[in-house]
């Protein structure tokens with residue numbers, strides 16, 4: 001049993017590394033995003049900040065005026081938010097970057113001497129992996145509980161979502177009409193043969209989608225679905241989500257499975273070709289009459305041995321505040337977890353949709369089975 005558990009964690013760790021490798025280019029994310037293993041904290045003592053606590057404490061990573069964030073999300077907008085938080089509170093945010101696996105391993109290894117106060121990552125399954133690794137503790141905050149709905153928080157409040165994203169179907173507006181689309185399941189129907197674009201099975205977004213289908217439809221149905229998708233692929237999987245949209249517009253396939261925020265990024269790209277791609281695809285939220293569109297989250301966990309616990313909770317409270325959420329979603333084009341946040345125009349255009357109602361821990365729990373099904377189906 002023990003061996004099995006270790007194997008499962010290893011599989012998840014590999015998946016985590018893969019998705020983060022694939023995610024590094026989001027939003028022009030910071031350089032050296034995966035170089036978190038050297039233990040150096042990214043001390044921002046030089047940042048313009050007139051409101052810091054008294055001088056000498058700034059350099060100390062364990063001083064009263066700091067919070068140490070272990071983050072596997074390397075989006076520029078996150079770091080802009082940390083800067084805003086610094087300006088507002090005088091609490092210095094130290095960013096320690098790495099893959100989720102590296103960071104969780106380090107927190108485990110360093111135990112009580114860990115300098116981590118917060119852990120940030122994409123994917124609900126990965127958040128749950130951190131919880132089960134024993135590196136988190138409950139976030140006690142009425143503010144957070146009031147803002148973030150219970151389904152977007154861990155049952156024991158070890159982590160809280162800071163944003164969400166939907167995995168949707170993008171379609172060629174000139175060749176497909178929305179009434180031809182319905183569900184993820186339908187994309188496995190032979191009528192889509194040679195028309196489906198989707199990235200590889202090593203991608204955590206797809207693994208989590210299949211993991212959710214195992215939960216909702218059962219393993220047998222999920223296996224059939226992966227086989228049908230492979231049979232309908234327009235080409236062998238290549239590239240990221242944006243590349244699937246580009247291939248739709250290039251006429252390689254008619255429909256692509258991708259995350260919503262990439263559509264926002266295409267439409268706001270500095271590259272005119274990307275903007276054109278964003279404008280040429282239609283967006284369809286699948287499974288509205290059945291199980292709902294697959295949603296995944298990014299979230300923040302409170303480190304078990306946080307030395308700056310109060311500051312850490314203040315940063316969590318800031319990250320889910322209306323102001324920070326509005327900045328976040330206008331930078332990343334994810335969905336907010338704060339209902340009061342004013343939505344960007346594109347979100348308003350998409351409108352409301354029904355989302356999957358599953359426990360996010362299921363994504364981690366079913367990850368190994370999902371990966372196995374995809375491999376067995378020959379999903380490259």
Ligand code: FE
Nearest residue numbers: 022023026259
């Ligand atoms: Fe991504």
